[in-house]
Amino acid sequence: MPKISRKTVLTVLLYLGIVAITPLCSKAPFYRHVLIMVGLYGLLGVAWNIMGGYTGLYSFGQSAYFGIGAYTSTMLLVKAGVSPWIGMICGGILAAIVAAGVAYPCSRLRGPYFTIASQAVARTFQILMTNWDYVEGAIGIPLPLMADTWWLMQFKGKMPYHIIIFSLLGIAILVCYYIERSRTGYYFRAIRDSEEVASSLGIDTVRQRIIAAMVSAFFTAVAGTFYAQYVLYIDPESVTQHALSIEIVMVAAVGGAGTIWGPVLGAAILMPISQYARALLGGAGRGIDLILYGIIIMLIAVVRPTGILGFFQRKPAIEGEGGDDIGTTITASTGTDDEVRGSAGQS
């Protein structure tokens, strides 16, 4: 068993402290709603990060798994009265199975080709849900108002939701810590750098990619169930739309992809901005939050391509963390050097 360091204990206490104190700062429901959104998108960002950040599979189709989570638990609840907790697990498992089914045929696709394929799958899924009568198509499903109980994951106040979402986020973060330290995490990062090298060193890259996709889809679906129980109404527009997939990537990219806390930080920055922009500006605010997103993305791209957490990392991006313009030119030129020196030695 790995030893538990002081740093780990402090991190856990700090997380629990922040989660416990933030909702007490104000009783305003909207403020608490924003916190819950931070937790929800934090969870979605952390889940995306397992695929995108560690393994380098930039999925722009996470909305499909979010939708599977939301629809599975909701259908089980509406049609059979099954507790959303069980629905949450079922949705997660179903999403993981679908993710494996998608990842296998996509296992030869890399970079932008993988991104396009992931998007195509999600968009197909949205069309499917919109036209499927059994799940009420485009009309959507209102969840029946039942008792205010934990078993049915329905509450009048916001605090229970706050506790649930930050517990789920905490579990996802723990899983990431475990992955980072285990062989799987090393394998994911090796695949991100070079699948060719990874396979030459004994890594079954297809299998590892499928594992990454399954874990990521599982947590994304769990978030979907939570969303359904929180909003108590789902339709294809709200739980399977493409904008959701993009927001998930944004959260991770802004905070710092490939780091455990990056996506959480990204959610903590972006969610208040978008939620307050929408609230303050009403209907017109829907566009404003996207404009703000755009500005932030541009700033990040120029100042710190590795995301905000990159500021605190021991290596500056220029030394080959990738993504940085200057960094890539330098490494590219050494690559050619190698070639030039190589052929010089051959003659």
Add this chain to the structure above:
Amino acid sequence: MRFGGLLANHDVTFDIYPGEIVGLIGPNGAGKTTLFNCISGFLHPTEGSVLFKGENLIGLKPHEICHRGLVRTFQITQPLRDMTVLENVMIGTFCRHPQTSQAREKALAILETTGMWPKRHQMGGELTIPDRKRLEIARALGTEPDLLILDEAMAGLNPTEIQDAIELVKNIQAQGITLFIIEHVMEAIMPIADRIVVLDAGRLIAEGPPSEIVRNERVIEAYLGEGRHAKRKQHSS
């Protein structure tokens, strides 16, 4: 192996015995790297077989071949850029040691024997060319192979660096690992190889101990070119 109309490897049959160092030479474009790709599972040859420890490797994936004890390095070095030197080698050692702590220990031991230990915390993307070549070998050693195949591990190195690399190769042989080495640097491969295999235009044209190979007419013709061949004749006469 055929690429469209091009026969990159044709009628290439030879053996490698345990404990040997076998050199593979041939002019640029002779098909040496292609042969390596066929052996290591990166290419699936149109015909023929590769027998390793009595098993045909054709059809197996690179990772499956690695687990059977055969590992290759790349001619164009590919350090895992965002990982440290230590982590790079751990990717290799994880092959036999699934526990992180064991993989790390094993990797540190390999870094020590390959002389990369002082650079263990450098990022793969920051390394100089000689270090990249060395890292390729260290990482492959991490998988604890029985047969290590090196694709031009010494090309582009200066004479002192080549001497270091030769020492490393001898050291690896002393550990009981069989080596199959593509090498353009004649001074490097001739003294250490037990046998040499020569490819030209995709065909095996000669096979034998280095002393015979350097005197083989066909090899001199193909490898050194007509011009040099003629010059040599003049010299000897």
